[in-house]
Amino acid sequence: MGRETIHLMACADFPSAQAITCERAPAAARAPRTDAAVRRNKQEPQLKIISHRGASGHRPEHTLGSYELGARVGGDFMEIDLVATADGALVARHEPEIGQTTDVSDRPEFADRRTTRTIDGREYTGWFTQDFTLDELKTLRATERIPEVRPDNTAHDGVYEIPTFQEIVDLARRMTDELGRRIGVYPETKHPAYHSELGLDLEPPLLAALLDNGLTGAEPELPVFLQSFESESLRKLADAGLPRVFLMGTEEHWRPYLTPEGLAGVAAFAEAVGPAKDLVIPRDEQGDLGEPTSLVGDAHEAGLLVHPWTFRSENRFLPTDLRSRGGPGDFGGFAAEYDAFFAAGVDGVFTDHSRHAFLAREIHLEDI
Template sequence: MLRLGALAAGAPAVLGATASPALAGGHRPPSLVVGHRGASGYRPEHTLASYELAARLGADFIEPDLVSTKDHVLVARHEPEIGGTTDVASRPEFAARKRTVLLDGISVTGWFTHDFTLAELKTLRATERIPAVRQHNTLYNGLFPVPTFQEILDLRKRLSKELDREIGVYPETKHPTYFRELGLDLETPLVQVLRRNGLDRADAKVFVQSFEAKNLEALREDYRLRAPSIFLTSATGSPFGDTRTYAEYLTPAGLKKLARYADGIGPDKSQVIPRKADDTLGEPTTLVKDAHAAGLKVMPYTFRAENTFLPADYRVGTDPAAYGRAIDEQVTFLKTGLDGLFTDQADIGVLARSATYAHV
């Protein structure tokens, strides 16, 4: 059994900074490794440094979350609220921008990308979102600006040439209904940027993802998006403004309807293998089998190496920030037949895939 044990947090060189996505014999990987927000286990998320490191660690795809600026430019942030991912709170010139908005029905207070022009946003610098768990990442606070979607695609193009393999991009539309109501729809600039870069093709190494099924349906039918798309699902609740629950979408009948305008699903990993009452890992559900029967790919989120994110039986020691048996956990999930997985540490995903498919 592979054990990650207590590797030093933020030390990708331990696992091999030039990890290759190819398996023995040069076969195509049977499961994709998606660099979740880049290599967010090692660098502040959604920065060019994070995306570049993910690619160099072997990620097949890099994953930016997209929101809009005041002047309708797509930038990469996990949420439109940026108080926890940039240094905006320490910038007196922007103190008056702090306010409270209703974000998908929830009151949120902070600073929001749609209150900043791109030029203003570019004066800010990224900070680590979860410093208590990823203290090492705070070393890089203040170094990296907020990237635009175009800058990410430019980086992807450069790295694909340098690494001699095509790096895919996996953009997510964040809160599309919210931005549309502000007059800053995400769909128009997303499709325009993809087309300008020659990536709006059915065979493009692109997956456009959203937690709102209606957003994906509109992209396919109204905006004529040809690039593949993925419906993200939560373990509970419903897409914003939707009468159907995520659970209803994931029934065999729901999956078949979803396949009319989506190419796959990105479920919470607990929907693939739930945890028991004691927080240990349980038995797989039928979700992977049901989705594949409907012709849909399955790429769950999010795999992280730290104990605090792992099932109880995969933790090592009691320090929530220490690494547990992350490779073992990912191998267990990959054995259900996944088409890919989202991980904050791409090198660990590459190792887990190699261990799972060593016979391929």
């Protein structure tokens, strides 16, 4: 099915995790929901939907509410950015700096913790998880990171705590039992070299947590992928016996990894790559969605899966030719973008809108 023939109506903001409705349109274009589709959704499809920081298009990211919603609406994995506290606990935050994702700036008792740090060559000013104990972090509440694009999410500001890795694993296990399908975890070691410099290595506590939860080896209790932008961190996680994902951006220093030879080298320490999605299908000079590169085929030839990031349904993030006439936070033609990447052969997608990815996958799989 080509991009021009894919139609999928945008989901309204979900009023609760229990009451979720979406529909495909027009009716004449919809494929019937077959018994085969129902059986497939009770299994573990090869084309993975990775709930990026949970259902972060509908709840503040990296919260238990976001992770739960992502699983309920079709996500296969809970994607987790892991950073460390002063006492070595692993918690889920997009960055060590938490001024943009919590209410810490409104907490006078922590005003003196505001500082400037350099992380991987970039200077940040704010509040950092490494300067708080876990107990102190638990007194904070999460807030929406991009309220100008996702104003509806601000209704949930102040509702959720910062979750630990263990709490997310516990949630994945509970959702697995409740939904009747396995919900995996997909943790990222965030800035591991930076943490190591502080004496807060991320890999040992992550390995210990995985072992304690029966999530190591060839047959873990729940599906697991381990991810990092740093190859050394992935090498340190080899003992887990789990698939590892080497994340890659669009900056020039990633180019050597994008050749067949470079990907063959990646296969020595990873089982998958997580490229920025423009590396799979770039945009042209007008910002329209272009044609696929050879990356997927080259990665598959090297024995690597391909999980590109990050798919978002709002106009602000979509290719120009797929945007609607609404504002930057309105949904555009996201289904056409998913379909193009599915047709290019990717093995999974990181998405802020798990329900949209789920429905787009249903259309794609019914059509092939």
